[in-house]
Amino acid sequence: MLKNTINGLDKILFDEIPKGSVILVTGAEGTLKSGLVFSMMTNYIAANDEHGLYVTLEQNVESHLRNMNSLGIKEEGGLHIFDYRDMRLEWMDSDLDLIKTTEEVIDSYKEKYDNLTLFALDSLNALYSISENGNMRNKIYNFFSHLRDEDLTSFLIMESAQSRISGQFSQFHQIEHFLADGTIELGMIEGKGGVKRYIQILKMRATKHAMEKHQLTVNDNGINILGPIY
Amino acid sequence: MKTSVENVADLCESSEDNCKKFIDRIIKTNREVFMMSSLLDKQMCGYDLIKEIFSRCDVFLSQGAVYPVLYTLEGEGLLHAEYSKGDMRSKKYSLTLSGRKVAEKDVEDFAKALEQVSLLLKR
Numbered sequence: 001m002l003k004n005t006i007n008g009l010d011k012i013l014f015d016e017i018p019k020g021s022v023i024l025v026t027g028a029e030g031t032l033k034s035g036l037v038f039s040m041m042t043n044y045i046a047a048n049d050e051h052g053l054y055v056t057l058e059q060n061v062e063s064h065l066r067n068m069n070s071l072g073i074k075e076e077g078g079l080h081i082f083d084y085r086d087m088r089l090e091w092m093d094s095d096l097d098l099i100k101t102t103e104e105v106i107d108s109y110k111e112k113y114d115n116l117t118l119f120a121l122d123s124l125n126a127l128y129s130i131s132e133n134g135n136m137r138n139k140i141y142n143f144f145s146h147l148r149d150e151d152l153t154s155f156l157i158m159e160s161a162q163s164r165i166s167g168q169f170s171q172f173h174q175i176e177h178f179l180a181d182g183t184i185e186l187g188m189i190e191g192k193g194g195v196k197r198y199i200q201i202l203k204m205r206a207t208k209h210a211m212e213k214h215q216l217t218v219n220d221n222g223i224n225i226l227g228p229i230y
Numbered sequence: 231m232k233t234s235v236e237n238v239a240d241l242c243e244s245s246e247d248n249c250k251k252f253i254d255r256i257i258k259t260n261r262e263v264f265m266m267s268s269l270l271d272k273q274m275c276g277y278d279l280i281k282e283i284f285s286r287c288d289v290f291l292s293q294g295a296v297y298p299v300l301y302t303l304e305g306e307g308l309l310h311a312e313y314s315k316g317d318m319r320s321k322k323y324s325l326t327l328s329g330r331k332v333a334e335k336d337v338e339d340f341a342k343a344l345e346q347v348s349l350l351l352k353r
Contacts, residue, residue, distance in 0.1 A: 082301065087293050089319045090277035096293060104294025112302055 002153070005043035006036070008225030012201055014208035017182065019117065020151045021205065022144055024124075024176060026160045027186030031197060032216060032223065034064070035071045036186065037120050037155045039223050042076040044118060052079040052118035053109045055102060057126035060085040064122075072222040079118075080109060088130075098131050099139045103146045110150055119147060123157040124176065137175055144179045156180070181205040186216065189229060198229050250288070256344075257289045262299050263340045264291075266325065266333035269309070273324035276300055308332055 003013040025033050041052045056064050060083045065075055082105055087096065102121065110116050121127065147154045177183060182204040188195050198213040212228040257264055268274065268282050276297050284290050300323055303309040308329030311321050325333055
């Protein structure tokens with residue numbers, strides 16, 4: 001069960017996330033978006049005989065794993081990590097339709113592993129920045145449909161600070177939030193005790209959840225969710 | 231109004247197209263065998279493999295269908311990958327000892343399977 005994958009996640013998520021849901025994980029840089037998603041996936045895969053696919057556009061596999069290790073998150077055999085480094089070095093960006101290619105990458109892994117049930121894309125912003133803008137709304141709609149057709153519970157990471165600064169992507173934001181089944185926001189808040197990280201579930205279709213911001217911490221054992229921040 | 235000769239020509243062309251469609255489907259579905267078969271001769275990067283299969287079979291395997299297979303085969307210990315000396319732009323893949331055995335056996339079995347399918351259809 002996904003809600004048992006992070007220590008304290010059951011404080012904010014009261015039911016299981018329905019299979020095949022597409023969830024946006026948003027937040028500014030340094031708010032542990034990648035760490036949270038990767039941690040949920042590795043812990044889920046470790047406890048279940050299933051496979052997952054984590055597609056990273058922002059880093060290569062080695063640097064992503066280094067970052068995850070520094071957060072106390074270990075690699076899990078059934079979680080396949082795919083980066084575009086080789087592809088982007090060998091091909092011109094104009095030769096690659098990265099949204100279509102990502103769908104094909106998913107299909108390839110799904111072909112190999114029948115029980116591929118989890119997917120993550122890190123990040124949507126990177127996907128947009130190296131994709132042709134033409135007809136992007138339709139492409140996003142089709143991409144979301146593809147994830148649902150494959151019955152993948154999917155986490156799409158999206159850096160919100162960048163998108164606030166750059167108006168370039170703002171036109172797509174509405175459609176993502178509208179199409180997604182859930183939105184998890186991560187952020188930082190300044191209080192008496194200094195700056196604290198928080199997690200808040202803004203939306204999760206067909207799932208009971210808390211609305212409050214809860215504190216998010218990281219220690220040697222990985223990521224933990226503590227009580228609400230008032 | 232077309233002459234009968236023109237109609238026959240159309241039929242041949244359409245049969246060729248149909249044949250191409252089946253070959254396309256067979257190669258895409260069994261791309262792992264074709265990729266490993268190509269690597270029996272020389273080491274290649276993903277780009278080289280796509281180009282090689284296209285020039286040999288006239289079938290374009292997309293990047294999203296080729297790179298995951300390379301990474302999976304590497305993870306299974308059937309392929310060895312290394313960046314070319316002085317060229318960090320392409321990661322060249324070669325078959326490991328166990329990969330070569332698997333590739334040779336798969337190529338042989340695949341050819342046999344195609345022969346059997348062909349015989350079954352001709353009955």
